[in-house]
Amino acid sequence: MKLVLVAACALVDADRRVLIAQRPEGKQLAGLWEFPGGKVEAGERPEDALIRELHEELGITVKENCLAPLSFASHTYETFQLLMPLWICKRWEGLVIQKEHQALKWVRPNKLRDYPMPPADEPLIPPLIDLLGG
Numbered sequence: 436m437k438l439v440l441v442a443a444c445a446l447v448d449a450d451r452r453v454l455i456a457q458r459p460e461g462k463q464l465a466g467l468w469e470f471p472g473g474k475v476e477a478g479e480r481p482e483d484a485l486i487r488e489l490h491e492e493l494g495i496t497v498k499e500n501c502l503a504p505l506s507f508a509s510h511t512y513e514t515f516q517l518l519m520p521l522w523i524c525k526r527w528e529g530l531v532i533q534k535e536h537q538a539l540k541w542v543r544p545n546k547l548r549d550y551p552m553p554p555a556d557e558p559l560i561p562p563l564i565d566l567l568g569g
């Protein structure tokens with residue numbers, strides 16, 4: 436099965452809330468709430484892919500030394516195997532703006548289960564609660 440590498444990020448604000456974003460209509464898993472990010476392109480470093488996606492999707496500029504690895508998701512979808520490292524980021528430049536998603540929301544980690552997420556994402560919630568204290 437095809438392995439798809441996706442780089443994703445939990446942006447964390449001063450109130451220890453995490454940014455989730457609602458996937459666009461017409462895309463796979465439309466309407467579900469995800470961590471911003473996207474597919475790593477051929478020959479691209481995952482960190483560079485994440486920095487690129489955060490700029491494309493949210494309009495922010497992130498420096499690589501502001502990205503800390505937290506955990507990863509590995510999930511078997513019907514047509515591909517997803518491998519998705521999740522970084523944490525508490526510092527960025529610019530204001531977060533909604534560019535590609537249906538909606539953005541800042542939520543405390545212990546409220547993430549109120550928002551339907553892709554099945555791959557569920558195991559990422561406990562490490563966020565551990566790190567940020569619910």
Ligand SMILES: Nc1nc2c([nH]c(=O)n2[C@H]2C[C@H](O)[C@@H](COP(=O)(O)OP(=O)(O)OP(=O)(O)O)O2)c(=O)[nH]1
Nearest residue numbers: 441443463464469470471472473474517553555556
């Ligand atoms: N970004 C992101 N993708 C996720 C999450 N959980 C999850 O299963 N995925 C899946 C959905 C997609 O199959 C894949 C990432 O796709 P994407 O649509 O974000 O990719 P992309 O930004 O590069 O967009 P595109 O150019 O392929 O349209 O990973 C998540 O939390 N964040």
Ligand SMILES: [Mg+2]
Nearest residue numbers: 471472473474
């Ligand atoms: Mg994306």
